[in-house]
Amino acid sequence: MNNNIGNGISRQDAYEKVRGVAGYTHDVVLPGMLHSCVLRSPYAHAKVVSIDTTAAEALPGVYAVGTYKNTSSRLFNASGVMAFLAPDLNPVLDQVIFTDCPRYIGDEIAGIAAETEEIAQHALRLIKVKYKKLPTVFDPLEALESNAPLLHPHISSCNTPGGVYTVNQGDVATGFQECDVVFEGKYKLPIQKQAQLETQAAVADFRRSGELIVYSSTQSTHPTRIILAHIFDMDQSKVRVLNPKYVGGAFGVRIGMSGKAEAIAAALSKLAGRPVQTVYSREEDFMASDSRHSGYVSVKLGAKKDGTFHALDIHAVLNTGAYTTYGIEVGIVLGNLATSVYRMPHIHYDGRVVYTNILTAGAFRGFGNPQGTFALEAAVDGIAKMLHKDPLELRLQNIVCDGDVWPLAYPCRASGLGECLSKAAKGIDWKQHGKFDAVGRFRRGIGISSGTHLCGTASSACAVLRLEFDGSLQIATGTSDIGTGNMTAFQQIAADLVGIPLERTYVMWSDTDNTPYDIGAHSSRCLYSIGLALEDASHKMKEKILDYAAEMLEESPKQLRVEQGVIRGGNREITVTELADHAHRREIQFVTRGFPRNNGFTATWHAVAADVEIDTYTGVVNVLKIVAAHDIGKAINPVSVEGQIEGGIVQGLGYALREEMTIQADGRPYNTSYHTYMLPTIGDIPEMEIQLVECPDPSGPLGAKGTGESGMVSTAAAIAAAVEDAIGVRPQEIPMTPERILKILKD
Amino acid sequence: MQEHTDILRFIINGREIYTQAPHDMMLSDFLRDQLFLTGTKKGCGKGECGACTVIVNGDAVNSCMILLGKVNGAIIETIEGLEKDGKLHPLQESFVQKGAVQCGFCTPGMIMSAKALLDRNDNPSKEEIREALGGNICRCTGYVKIEQAVEAAVEEIRKNAGKETKDE
Ligand code: FES
Ligand code: FES
Numbered sequence: 056m057n058n059n060i061g062n063g064i065s066r067q068d069a070y071e072k073v074r075g076v077a078g079y080t081h082d083v084v085l086p087g088m089l090h091s092c093v094l095r096s097p098y099a100h101a102k103v104v105s106i107d108t109t110a111a112e113a114l115p116g117v118y119a120v121g122t123y124k125n126t127s128s129r130l131f132n133a134s135g136v137m138a139f140l141a142p143d144l145n146p147v148l149d150q151v152i153f154t155d156c157p158r159y160i161g162d163e164i165a166g167i168a169a170e171t172e173e174i175a176q177h178a179l180r181l182i183k184v185k186y187k188k189l190p191t192v193f194d195p196l197e198a199l200e201s202n203a204p205l206l207h208p209h210i211s212s213c214n215t216p217g218g219v220y221t222v223n224q225g226d227v228a229t230g231f232q233e234c235d236v237v238f239e240g241k242y243k244l245p246i247q248k249q250a251q252l253e254t255q256a257a258v259a260d261f262r263r264s265g266e267l268i269v270y271s272s273t274q275s276t277h278p279t280r281i282i283l284a285h286i287f288d289m290d291q292s293k294v295r296v297l298n299p300k301y302v303g304g305a306f307g308v309r310i311g312m313s314g315k316a317e318a319i320a321a322a323l324s325k326l327a328g329r330p331v332q333t334v335y336s337r338e339e340d341f342m343a344s345d346s347r348h349s350g351y352v353s354v355k356l357g358a359k360k361d362g363t364f365h366a367l368d369i370h371a372v373l374n375t376g377a378y379t380t381y382g383i384e385v386g387i388v389l390g391n392l393a394t395s396v397y398r399m400p401h402i403h404y405d406g407r408v409v410y411t412n413i414l415t416a417g418a419f420r421g422f423g424n425p426q427g428t429f430a431l432e433a434a435v436d437g438i439a440k441m442l443h444k445d446p447l448e449l450r451l452q453n454i455v456c457d458g459d460v461w462p463l464a465y466p467c468r469a470s471g472l473g474e475c476l477s478k479a480a481k482g483i484d485w486k487q488h489g490k491f492d493a494v495g496r497f498r499r500g501i502g503i504s505s506g507t508h509l510c511g512t513a514s515s516a517c518a519v520l521r522l523e524f525d526g527s528l529q530i531a532t533g534t535s536d537i538g539t540g541n542m543t544a545f546q547q548i549a550a551d552l553v554g555i556p557l558e559r560t561y562v563m564w565s566d567t568d569n570t571p572y573d574i575g576a577h578s579s580r581c582l583y584s585i586g587l588a589l590e591d592a593s594h595k596m597k598e599k600i601l602d603y604a605a606e607m608l609e610e611s612p613k614q615l616r617v618e619q620g621v622i623r624g625g626n627r628e629i630t631v632t633e634l635a636d637h638a639h640r641r642e643i644q645f646v647t648r649g650f651p652r653n654n655g656f657t658a659t660w661h662a663v664a665a666d667v668e669i670d671t672y673t674g675v676v677n678v679l680k681i682v683a684a685h686d687i688g689k690a691i692n693p694v695s696v697e698g699q700i701e702g703g704i705v706q707g708l709g710y711a712l713r714e715e716m717t718i719q720a721d722g723r724p725y726n727t728s729y730h731t732y733m734l735p736t737i738g739d740i741p742e743m744e745i746q747l748v749e750c751p752d753p754s755g756p757l758g759a760k761g762t763g764e765s766g767m768v769s770t771a772a773a774i775a776a777a778v779e780d781a782i783g784v785r786p787q788e789i790p791m792t793p794e795r796i797l798k799i800l801k802d
Numbered sequence: 803m804q805e806h807t808d809i810l811r812f813i814i815n816g817r818e819i820y821t822q823a824p825h826d827m828m829l830s831d832f833l834r835d836q837l838f839l840t841g842t843k844k845g846c847g848k849g850e851c852g853a854c855t856v857i858v859n860g861d862a863v864n865s866c867m868i869l870l871g872k873v874n875g876a877i878i879e880t881i882e883g884l885e886k887d888g889k890l891h892p893l894q895e896s897f898v899q900k901g902a903v904q905c906g907f908c909t910p911g912m913i914m915s916a917k918a919l920l921d922r923n924d925n926p927s928k929e930e931i932r933e934a935l936g937g938n939i940c941r942c943t944g945y946v947k948i949e950q951a952v953e954a955a956v957e958e959i960r961k962n963a964g965k966e967t968k969d970e
Contacts, residue, residue, distance in 0.1 A: 065898050072906030073894040075841015075881030082840040252845045252907035303907030304941050337846040538905025538942050694901035705944035729850035737935045737945040
C-alpha cells in the first residue's frame with residue numbers, strides 16, 4: 056500500500072513555482088485596490104504631542120489616512136499567542152495598530168491609502184508630527200535595573216512581561232556541592248533576522264456589508280483571523296483570512312499577523328471603503344517585524360570525576376524589544392529544551408524576557424533553542440576539557456534515553472540521539488578531534504553538538520477528507536505551507552492510507568472559509584499534528600469506502616482491499632471512481648473528519664558535527680563540512696526532510712558566522728537591507744552530509760515527527776566547538792566574525 | 803514622474819509588446835503590474851536579492867534596477883516564457899525533481915540566472931554555477947539542491963543536444 060509514504064516524490068507545488076504561476080500575497084490585485092505606506096517613528100521612545108494629517112488627506116489620490124485617532128485602539132498581540140496560550144494563561148496585549156507612544160525606531164504612527172504607491176509616499180511626507188522624546192534603554196540587562204525607563208508600566212514594573220520562568224528538578228545547590236568539577240560560562244547571542252524572501256504583506260477588503268476578507272502572507276490563517284476579529288471587534292465568522300495560496304518563506308516571522316500588515320491594510324480599507332494592499336519594503340521588514348531574541352545565557356554545569364553529569368543551572372536574559380509578541384514562550388522553550396538533552400538529577404533554569412526600545416523579537420526557527428544549545432554545548436565541552444574526556448564519549452555517556460526522568464511535561468518516548476551522535480561523528484571523521492597541529496597560518500578543528508527540539512502541539516489540528524463525485528479526494532486542513540512541503544506530505548499520507556493514487560488527491564490551501572480550525576504552520580508541527588489528524592481521517596474514509604463496497608460487491612468489508620483506487624475482494628473489483636459515482640447518485644456522500652490521538656508535544660533529536668579551517672591572519676572561519684544526523688521518527692518524504700535540514704543548517708551557518716543586526720547609539724538598527732545584513736549565498740556553502748535516523752515515535756503519524764526547525768538548532772554550537780578545537784578557545788559570542796576571532800587570537 | 807509619450811517596444815517571451823508606460827518605470831514593475839507577469843518576484847527592489855532576475859538580450863539582470871526607457875527594443879525572457887508547448891525547460895524540470903524548490907519565491911530568479919549561464923556555456927564548472935547564482939538569495943533551501951538541480955539540468959541539456967546531433 057505504501058508507494059508514496061517514504062518516497063522523495065516531487066513536491067506538487069513546485070510545478071507552479073517553477074513556471075512562475077504560483078500566487079503570493081505580493082501578487083494579489085483586487086478591483087479598486089489602493090496602495091499603502093506607513094509613517095514610522097524616527098525615535099526609539101517618544102510621545103506624539105500632536106499629529107496633523109490635513110495636508111496629506113487633501114492630496115489628490117489619497118483615500119485614507121489612519122492614525123491612533125481614527126483607527127481601532129484595542130490592544131492586541133500580533134503573534135499567535137492570541138490563539139493558543141494554555142487556557143489558564145492570558146496573552147500579553149501591548150500593541151495597537153498606530154501608536155501615539157512609539158517604543159522603537161520603526162513603530163507605526165500613521166498609514167496612508169492612495170491610488171498609487173507614489174502618491175501614498177508623497178502624502179506621508181505631508182504628515183506633521185511633533186514628538187516629545189522619552190528616555191530609552193536598549194540592553195536587556197540595563198532594562199532590568201531599577202532606574203531603567205519602563206516601556207509598558209501597566210504590564211510590568213520591571214520590563215519583564217511574563218516575569219521569571221523557572222524549571223526545577225532536584226536541588227542544584229546540593230547538587231553542585233556533590234560535583235567533582237564545575238564549569239561556568241556566559242554567552243552573548245545576536246539579533247538574527249528571518250529575512251524570508253517575501254516581505255510582510257496583506258491585501259484587505261473591508262466590505263461595507265461588514266465582512267472582512269484578507270489575503271495574507273501569514274503562516275497561520277486561523278489565528279490571524281482571531282486577532283483581526285478582536286482588533287475590529289467583530290464576529291470571527293465574518294472575517295476570512297487566506298493564503299493566496301503560497302507564502303514566500305516565514306521561519307516564524309508571521310505566526311499570527313505578518314508584522315502588522317493585515318491590521319494596517321484592514322484599518323485603511325475600512326476608512327477608504329476600498330481594498331488596500333500593504334507590502335512592507337525590505338527595510339520595513341528588517342526594522343519592523345520580529346527577529347530572533349538576542350541576549351545573554353549563562354550556564355553552570357557540574358559533573359562527577361567519571362564524567363557523569365550531576366547538576367545544571369542556566370540563566371537567560373533575552374531582549375524581547377518593544378513588544379511582547381512571542382517573548383514569554385521563547386524563554387520557556389529555551390529553558391525546557393536546554394534541560395532535556397542530558398540526564399541530570401539536579402536542574403535549575405530561570406529565564407526572563409525583557410522589554411527594550413529596539414525592534415520586537417519573537418518567533419524564529421528554533422524558538423530560543425539555538426541560544427540555549429549554544430551555551431549548554433559550550434559547557435559540555437568545557438567539562439570534557441576539565442576531565443580530559445573525549446567530548447563525543449562524554450555526550451554518549453550523558454544523553455537522555457527513553458523513559459528517563461526529565462523536567463518536561465511530555466515523556467521521552469523514543470530517542471535515536473545516540474545513533475545520531477555516532478553517525479555525525481563517523482561522517483566528520485571524529486578521530487581527528489584534538490589531533491590537528493596547532494601551528495601555522497591555517498588551523499583545522501572539528502566539533503560536535505547534540506540537540507533536541509520539540510514538535511507539536513498536536514492539539515487544535517483537524518483534517519477533513521471529502522471523496523468527490525468522481526472519486527478524487529479533497530484534503531482540507533487549516534494550515535499553511537510556507538515552503539516546507541507539508542502539503543505534499545499530506546497528499547502522500549492520505550493517498551496511501553485511503554488507497555487512491557496521489558494524482559487523485561488535492562489539498563486545500565489555507566483559507567479560514569473552507570478549512571477546519573488549525574493553529575498553523577510552525578513549531579515543527581504540520582506533519583506531526585495534522586499528520587495525526589489526517590491519519591485518523593484517512594482510516595475513517597477507507598472504512599466508509601470499504602463498507603459501501605462490501606454492499607456493492609456482496610462481500611464482507613474484511614475481505615476487501617483498496618489500492619491505487621481499485622477495490623478488490625473475492626474475484627470481483629470496482630474502482631473508487633465507480634463507487635463514488637454510485638454513492639453520489641444515491642445521495643450518499645463520504646466526508647470524514649480526523650483528529651490527533653494525542654494533544655501534546657514530542658521530542659526530535661539530532662547531532663551536528665562541523666569541520667572548520669581558520670585563517671589566523673584574517674580571522675576568517677571557513678566551514679569545510681557539516682554532517683547532520685537527525686532522528687525524525689520516519690521520513691514521509693526524505694527529499695523534503697533533507698531540504699528542511701539543509702536550509703536550517705545554512706541559517707545556522709549564518710547565525711554562527713555572519714548574521715547580526717546591530718543597534719546604533721540612537722536605537723536604529725544598522726542592518727536593514729540584504730546588502731548590510733550578510734546572508735549566506737551559494738558561494739558560502741560547505742560540503743553537507745545529511746543522515747536520517749528513523750526511530751519511530753509511537754505518538755506520531757506512522758512514527759513520524761516534524762523537522763522544520765531542528766536543522767537550525769545546533770549548527771552554531773557545532774561550529775563553535777570546531778573553532779575551539781582549532782584555536783583552543785571557545786568563542787563566547789556569535790557571530791564568530793573575523794574581528795572577533797582575531798581578538799580571541801590576540802588575547 | 804517623467805511623462806513620456808513615445809512608445810516603447812519589446813519582445814517579451816517571444817511576443818511583440820508596445821507600451822506607453824513611463825520610461826522611468828522599473829522593468830520589474832512593468833512586468834508585474836502592467837503585463838501581470840508576476841512570476842518575476844521582488845524581494846528587495848534594490849538589486850540585492852536576485853528574485854527579480856530576467857534575461858535581457860541574453861544577460862541575466864535584476865529587473866528592479868532596469869529603467870524601461872534604457873532597454874527599449876530589448877528581447878526579454880521571463881520565467882513564464884520558459885515552458886514550450888506544455889513542456890518544462892530542463893531547468894524547471896530538474897528544480898522540481900531535485901527538491902530545489904521550497905517557498906518558491908527565489909525560484910524564478912534562480913532559474914533565470916541559471917538559464918542565462920547555460921545559454922552561453924553548456925558545460926559550466928561548479929565555480930561558474932556558483933558565480934552565476936551568487937547574486938540570488940535563497941533563505942529556504944541552503945542552496946544544496948539548487949546546485950544539484952542546475953548540474954542535473956546541464957547534463958540533461960547536453961544529453962538532448964547529443965541526441966539532436968545524432969538525429970541530423
Ligand atoms: S528585487 Fe530586484 S534584486 Fe531584489
Ligand atoms: S525557496 Fe524560499 S527563498 Fe528559495
